Amino acid sequence: MYVLTSQQMKEIDKKATAEIGIPEVVLMENAGFCVFEEIKKDFGCLKDKKIAIFCGKGNNGGDGFVTARYLLEESKDVHIFIFGEEVTPSSKVFLQVLKNLGADIQKLNEEVITSLYQKKFDIVVDGIFGIGLTRDVEGLYKQVIEYINSSKAYVYSIDIPSGVCSDTGKIKGVAVKANKTITFMYPKVGNILYPGTHLCGKLIVKDIGIPKVLAENVNTKVLTKEELNLEKLYRYPDTHKGDYGKVGVVAGSKFFPGASILCANACVKSGCGLCFLFSPAENVVTHNFRYPEIILMPVESKDGIVTFEGFKKKEEFLQKLDVIAFGCGLTQSEETEKILIHILKNFQIPIVIDADGLNVLAKSEELHSLLREYEACKILTPHYKEASRILGCDVDDVAKNPIDAALEISKRFDCVCILKSARTIITDSHKVFINVLGNPGMAKGGSGDVLTGIVSAMLSQGYDALDAAKLAVYLHSLSADILLERKTVQTILPSEIIENLDIAFRRVIED
Structure with a gap:
């Protein structure tokens, strides 16, 4: 199994869109559904579950918006928290869909974050940063991550726990501690190396429809049995x-x-x-x-x-x-x-x-x-x-x-x-x-x-x-x-x- 850096994954995403012709919104739709699918598999009936989804301004937040749309079909107690409406173009498509559906969308500020501590969520979805994080986590982002880690909810992170560097696995000041992380196509370096791998909880790799041929030049892999040469372990009877x-x-x-x-x-x-x-x-x-x-x-x-x-x-x-x-x-x-x-x-x-x-x-x-x-x-x-x-x-x-x-x-x-x-x-x-x-x-x-x-x-x-x-x-x-x-x-x-x-x-x- 290949292991990718953030830059390699971004290049593959770009090629899938620009060269293969798969619209970015299709990949985002597939990613969000994969997250929903894992939640549904784990919890079954979601009717009585109280769910919070935290969405950043990048495409990771867009994946969260798609996940929220599917969850709204299962539960009436779904709450979407955003850091602002200045989101990427593809994310904006799905944010507008949620608005059209009348979803509960709240912009985060200190007052809203303080009020979260009075609420009890069963499920939290982390779609804050994804694989693009390079700076240390500060301000409202830090406060939200601290809240998520203090909650007793079952936490799902999209792609990688927010606050983990996807290229090294190191924590950028503070990071989400997930119960399960759903990453797409291939694990990222930060999903595999410590301490990132520990913060991921159970790591699930989901196919979102990017042709695998686009990863053929990647030279980093997880060491699995399939990567071993076992030929010389066999011994012919007439040897010494x-x-x-x-x-x-x-x-x-x-x-x-x-x-x-x-x-x-x-x-x-x-x-x-x-x-x-x-x-x-x-x-x-x-x-x-x-x-x-x-x-x-x-x-x-x-x-x-x-x-x-x-x-x-x-x-x-x-x-x-x-x-x-x-x-x-x-x-x-x-x-x-x-x-x-x-x-x-x-x-x-x-x-x-x-x-x-x-x-x-x-x-x-x-x-x-x-x-x-x-x-x-x-x-x-x-x-x-x-x-x-x-x-x-x-x-x-x-x-x-x-x-x-x-x-x-x-x-x-x-x-x-x-x-x-x-x-x-x-x-x-x-x-x-x-x-x-x-x-x-x-x-x-x-x-x-x-x-x-x-x-x-x-x-x-x-x-x-x-x-x-x-x-x-x-x-x-x-x-x-x-x-x-x-x-x-x-x-x-x-x-x-x-x-x-x-x-x-x-x-x-x-x-």
């Missing part, structure tokens, strides 16, 4: 471990021994043929928690941190690898930086860089340059803070527009970027996928290490970087969601996500 790749996990220290275990366990559980764990020798006791299938490659260390000289002694094994997973729990030491420089200078092996690999990358111009020139496929898996270090910006800047941040990292290093968050972004700088699976139970240390292991295993089985990233993110989140069917978000552990991968794989393959 060598057919599924050899992964070298370079990870761990005495400070973070569990990171290496989680990464390697996830890797071998996700189907790689052989998994080698390059980690400090003194962590052998901790490595008892690893799957016995993992081949331990003890690396000489100093103060519990792998050394560059110790790592070089394992070079003959590195040459046999198909994939390197680098960074989980290594620490941000100079030795970590030297090892990554050595790998990028002397090998051309697909590499997944996470955690401390990203942290040393952020501080080193030499690593920046080497990674840009590295010809084998590369996947970077930063969270917001790691992304901000790499980009040299504040973490709030990443949070404000994570899609742009992921795209910038992908372009800068010619890599696939997996920007991890509640809505993980995956991009190869051309296509963008937004993952909507997963739950707060994943918000625990170690979840990222598990993802790195899964991604590396997908690469080792022959997937290209983008397909590997998509499949890994999907399986990772799906496994956590399956756990939530029998556990709570507080008790889900990253190690359990690994153990539960067999069910996630089965659902993806068989459903």
Whole structure:
């Protein structure tokens, strides 16, 4: 499913009208009916329902006028509130229809808003702003939204809750908290990213008759099962471990021994043929928690941190690898930086860089340059803070527009970027996928290490970087969601996500 920015949706609307010849009033009529249809489906008989509809001056308000007309056929207690009669031409058509029908239309002012608190509405329809909002919400608009949020009515928002930026999901000062949002043709970015997606309540996408061919050039999609390449998950009977790749996990220290275990366990559980764990020798006791299938490659260390000289002694094994997973729990030491420089200078092996690999990358111009020139496929898996270090910006800047941040990292290093968050972004700088699976139970240390292991295993089985990233993110989140069917978000552990991968794989393959 495509995900659109406000500008993309406006251009599609414009083409539907100017090039295809569908009048704007027809699209508005269809949109308003779709909203009414959802209300009718939810409530059934509306005869005794008291309904308030708040309509802004743009086309979102016009959709509200159409909705009001249909609701007037069902209930005599429908009240339309407007901010003024200076509305768009198409909206004016439907405002006049309501006037001709003798509908109760009131212009909002402070006195009217104050009186609303004395009334009890069953249903509120929010048609104030829609997808065009760019400024902070102030004045009467702010007061109305505060009233809507204080009411105990069931709230429907048209296209997107008013006050939510449709391009980022951020709140422009104050925003409606809807029970259900009806958006048209395709979800908008603000419908999918937090906090906008939370304020949408249940999101419904309705077709209003715009030809789908007009969206063919959109490059952002929701990550669904239909977007996954499952071909390589099938295994022919006459195969052996060598057919599924050899992964070298370079990870761990005495400070973070569990990171290496989680990464390697996830890797071998996700189907790689052989998994080698390059980690400090003194962590052998901790490595008892690893799957016995993992081949331990003890690396000489100093103060519990792998050394560059110790790592070089394992070079003959590195040459046999198909994939390197680098960074989980290594620490941000100079030795970590030297090892990554050595790998990028002397090998051309697909590499997944996470955690401390990203942290040393952020501080080193030499690593920046080497990674840009590295010809084998590369996947970077930063969270917001790691992304901000790499980009040299504040973490709030990443949070404000994570899609742009992921795209910038992908372009800068010619890599696939997996920007991890509640809505993980995956991009190869051309296509963008937004993952909507997963739950707060994943918000625990170690979840990222598990993802790195899964991604590396997908690469080792022959997937290209983008397909590997998509499949890994999907399986990772799906496994956590399956756990939530029998556990709570507080008790889900990253190690359990690994153990539960067999069910996630089965659902993806068989459903």
